[in-house]
Amino acid sequence: MAQTYQAKIYVTLRPSVLxxxxxxxxxxxxxxxxxxxxxxxxxxxxxxxxxxxxxxAAAQQLDRICDQLLANPVIENYRFELEELAAV
Amino acid sequence: MAQTYQAKIYVTLRPSVLxxxxxxxxxxxxxxxxxxxxxxxxxxxxxxxxxxxxxxAAAQQLDRICDQLLANPVIENYRFELEELAAV
Incomplete structure (x- = not known):
């Protein structure tokens, strides 16, 4: 059964990047x-x-979303937290 | 004695703001x-x-910094976490 998850995503510059x-x-x-x-x-x-x-499954999809759109993996790191909200 | 604190600040748009x-x-x-x-x-x-x-004292100063520079209180909320790092 599908669940709804609330994600909080933090995108930060890598320490070596100005x-x-x-x-x-x-x-x-x-x-x-x-x-x-x-x-x-x-x-x-x-x-x-x-x-x-x-x-x-939600975490795997978020990894793809971060790599493809939300973060630039060359210069940025990301991490995220997932919280289950409710059954749909 | 002065302590060093690491602050993590989250600035978000108020829910009513597009x-x-x-x-x-x-x-x-x-x-x-x-x-x-x-x-x-x-x-x-x-x-x-x-x-x-x-x-x-660190939290009070952070409140002022957020209100004055980091966030626009008219359209944004902020919250922060403080972590003590080391004595100076």
């Missing part, structure tokens, strides 16, 4: 007086719901 | 054959480290 947006935010914070803030990195946070027959 | 980027991603997924995906919402995920005298 993050100009994060640097800009850190610079802005310094100018605002928050000079105790460091290592600002900006990523994406995506929520979606999907139906699948099992949590494994 | 999310054209999320709609575009959902449309793209449908075209790619993933027609079991719904309610795609795209937000920001920000990591940073900051030093403060206590977790309370």
């Amino acid at each position: 993050d100009p947006a994060g640097t800009a935010v850190q610079s802005g914070l310094t100018h605002m007086g928050y000079d105790n803030v460091e290592r600002v990195r900006i990523g994406k946070y995506i929520e979606l719901s999907l139906t699948a027959n099992s949590a494994d | 999310d054209p980027a999320g709609t575009a991603v959902q449309s793209g997924l449908t075209h790619m054959g993933y027609d079991n995906v719904e309610r795609v919402r795209i937000g920001k995920y920000i990591e940073l480290s900051l030093t403060a005298n206590s977790a309370d």
Whole structure:
């Protein structure tokens, strides 16, 4: 029976990749007086719901979705959490 | 004594606000054959480290930083997690 899953996906730049947006935010914070803030990195946070027959099937599909559309595997990492919502 | 805290900040659009980027991603997924995906919402995920005298002080500063720079309180919500890293 198909289940609905709520997915929370975190896409972050790989540590070796420069993050100009994060640097800009850190610079802005310094100018605002928050000079105790460091290592600002900006990523994406995506929520979606999907139906699948099992949590494994949902996770496999999410892996494909992340690799193909949501993340750029060359420069980004991703991870996700799945939560079962309800039977359909 | 000052402590270093690692913060993970999630900025999401308020539920009542339209999310054209999320709609575009959902449309793209449908075209790619993933027609079991719904309610795609795209937000920001920000990591940073900051030093403060206590977790309370760090949380108060993060509230100000989110309100002033990282989130637009009119259309966005935010939440964050703090983790103590090490004494400075």
